[in-house]
Amino acid sequence: MTMNRTVRLARRPQGLPPADTWAIADEPVPQPGEGEVLVRVKAISLDPAMRGWINEGRSYIPPVAIGEVMRAGAVGEVAESRHPDFAPGDAVAGGFGVQRFAVARALDLERIDLRVADWPTWLGVLGMPGMTAYFGLLDVGALKDGETVVVSAAAGAVGGLVGQIAKIHGCRVVGIAGGPDKCRHVVETLGFDACIDYRKGDLVRRLAAAVPDGLDIYFDNVGGETLEAAISLLRRGARVVICGAISGYNDFTKITGPRNYLNLLVQRARMEGFIVFDYAGRYPEAKRQIAEWLRAGRVTAKEDVQHGIDRFPEVLNMLYTSRNFGKLVLVP
Ligand SMILES: NC(=O)c1ccc[n+]([C@@H]2O[C@H](COP(=O)([O-])OP(=O)(O)OC[C@H]3O[C@@H](n4cnc5c(N)ncnc54)[C@H](OP(=O)(O)O)[C@@H]3O)[C@@H](O)[C@H]2O)c1
CATH class of the missing domain: 3.40.50.720 (NAD(P)-binding Rossmann-like Domain)
Known part of the structure; x- marks a missing residue:
């Protein structure tokens, strides 16, 4: 049986997060409800802000709770849909978290066009x-x-x-x-x-x-x-x-x-x-422009693609130790 592999926040770290900050486990694949889709995650965005999201206390968004799947932007393919606008195979972006499968509301999904750029680029210059x-x-x-x-x-x-x-x-x-x-x-x-x-x-x-x-x-x-x-x-x-x-x-x-x-x-x-x-309402304008620059060769995208969801703890820390080279992406 296919399982979902998840990375949950186990404890709040001091300093550079040690490996035991995270709990990595296999769990049943979640089922989408009405108006939702099941997404097979293809690539996860690792961002410096993640360090702030696991601190206690008020910031611009609430902290990730202990026991919660680690928050992350990601891209993936619709595996199952219970919404008329999405079908299996559609490429989408959303806040899918650090896991192999995610259930998301269709309303929260963004369609991405893989003819414009490959998965990691939708987390980088187009993300x-x-x-x-x-x-x-x-x-x-x-x-x-x-x-x-x-x-x-x-x-x-x-x-x-x-x-x-x-x-x-x-x-x-x-x-x-x-x-x-x-x-x-x-x-x-x-x-x-x-x-x-x-x-x-x-x-x-x-x-x-x-x-x-x-x-x-x-x-x-x-x-x-x-x-x-x-x-x-x-x-x-x-x-x-x-x-x-x-x-x-x-x-x-x-x-x-x-x-x-x-x-x-x-x-x-x-x-x-x-x-x-705060600029979310204007993302389409920026994406159109950046996609045009990419197509014209005026912008170069550089991603640092790492593999293996179990490596999440060490790969995340690459950001704070200057070991990433370009947009850091994890293929789970
Ligand atoms: N305000 C917002 O809405 C928003 C949104 C996204 C990102 N950000 C911020 O944008 C910045 C860049 O994010 P990114 O995703 O593009 O990451 P990134 O630049 O791809 O990766 C982080 C880089 O930071 C540098 N760094 C790490 N520790 C450092 C230190 N102690 N002193 C100096 N440089 C250090 C390293 O580069 P070197 O090898 O050059 O040291 C490292 O590769 C971060 O501060 C992030 O929080 C803000």
């Missing part, structure tokens, strides 16, 4: 990270053609697309990433003008040399010292987009504020955070 890059840069950052843009975690799912969209808009784009391989990819494949390897140290001086006239947008994915370095280089009217602060996700007690935040005042700059889900 939530793509939406984050698009609206974070164009709406929150209010990008103008020809500006100077700096983005951290530049080889990652969000950062890689932020820089490519800025290049499409004729900007000078400087990435910040960890290690020579990622930096080479950012410049040679993604087309950024420069990339600074923050592991080499002396970030402020090297970043200043890369943006001698300062920067108009800093798209922050990592927080900490990198944020502070960028704030020291703001131009008049600059925007700092607070997308994430992955350097602090495993230990909130070590997060310190940017000591030089008064440079926002001096430069009449603003710093603004956002949550991509």
Whole structure:
């Protein structure tokens, strides 16, 4: 008999989640009710935000409960349908969680077109990270053609697309990433003008040399010292987009504020955070545009596809230890 393999939250971790944070088990495949479908999950999105979702306490969505299947965006194929709009074989995206089979309400499903892109890409540039890059840069950052843009975690799912969209808009784009391989990819494949390897140290001086006239947008994915370095280089009217602060996700007690935040005042700059889900009503517009850029070869998608649902605990931690290279996806 086919079974469903699930990853449930067993306990709330301290620091980088150890393997016993999770309970992995075989369970009966769930049955769809009226208006629902059964989905066979093809690929699961692993996202830095997952670390926040398993903490106790209030955030922008409730925490995953102990004993609950770990929350995750995913893509899959309809295996069984009890809704007239969906049939077995349809390709869909939704919040299916970390498991091999999921029951979902037909109302909550998004159809995906595998002729446009393969499964993992629908979790990357055509999925939530793509939406984050698009609206974070164009709406929150209010990008103008020809500006100077700096983005951290530049080889990652969000950062890689932020820089490519800025290049499409004729900007000078400087990435910040960890290690020579990622930096080479950012410049040679993604087309950024420069990339600074923050592991080499002396970030402020090297970043200043890369943006001698300062920067108009800093798209922050990592927080900490990198944020502070960028704030020291703001131009008049600059925007700092607070997308994430992955350097602090495993230990909130070590997060310190940017000591030089008064440079926002001096430069009449603003710093603004956002949550991509607030743009859900406009995702179709962004997806159409990004799909068009993909087709025209103006955007390159890079995914890091890992296999085996039992490896979820170690694969998730790749995000917080800089071992993923591109959008991290798990094929269960
Ligand atoms: N606001 C929103 O709605 C929203 C939505 C989606 C994502 N996000 C945020 O966007 C950011 C990027 O997410 P993603 O999915 O694209 O992940 P990603 O960039 O593909 O992967 C995470 C990367 O972060 C970097 N990193 C990890 N620990 C670090 C540290 N201590 N210092 C500096 N860099 C570190 C690593 O790259 P290096 O090798 O370069 O160190 C790692 O590969 C995250 O902060 C995430 O929370 C926000």
